[in-house]
Every structure is written in C-alpha cells, then in structure tokens.
Amino acid sequence: MELFISNASDCPIYEQIAQQIKTKIISGELAGGDALPSIRLLAKELKISVITTKRAYEELEQDGFIYTVAGKGCFVAQRNMELIREEQLKRVEDTLSEAVKAAGACGISRDELIEMLRLLCEEELR
Secondary structure (H helix, E strand, O other): OOOOOOOOOOOOHHHHHHHHHHHHHHHOOOOOOOEOOOHHHHHHHHOOOHHHHHHHHHHHHHOOOEEEEOOOEEEEOOOOHHHHHHHHHHHHHHHHHHHHHHHHHHOOOHHHHHHHHHHHHHHHOO
C-alpha cells in the first residue's frame, strides 16, 4: 500500500496515514476484508515510529473503517456504500463551507465564487 507522509504538513503524521487509508477505502481501492500491512511493517516502510502507526490504526478502528483480529492483523471493515457516500458528501460540504467563508472574507461575490468553482471543475475533469 502506497502512502505519502509530508513533514511540511500541519497535519500530524498519524492523521495523514489515517486520512489516506480512509480515502483508499472510500474510493474502493481497499475493499471490505482486505488485509492492511502490519503496524510494524507500515512503520518500517514509512520510516516512522510504531507508536505513530498504531495511533493511526486505532483512529481508523474507532471510526469503523478497520477491525483487528488478534494474531492475524488489521482488516478493512465491510462498509455500507450509502454511508460511505454520505461521508464523502459531508467532506465536500465542509470544504465548500470553508471556501464560502474565505470568499466572504475577501469580498468575493456569490457569482464570482460560482464561476471559480465552474472553472475548477472544468480543469479537474480534463
């Protein structure tokens, strides 16, 4: 499993790991029942502390994305696709809400903001 850690990010490393794994699960890249790398192996691959990797896995387990089988490892939990879609929509809404607040603080009008979003969508879909 390929994960990228940024030391320049304001986000703690364990959160970076957890978020990337969540994204892989939500996108379907990781399916229910798939085994995750062991905590020790992932820590070794990323050249980080086992404690950091353990914390990321614990967060994923608390959020219901993975489960642990004693002596066997960690696995992706079976997820309801409707619930996953709702989580994606919530994340998009939160991001757009932040954009609206930032636009308001800069004096950007609603029409300008909509045009910016339209242009960004066109650019991403190419």
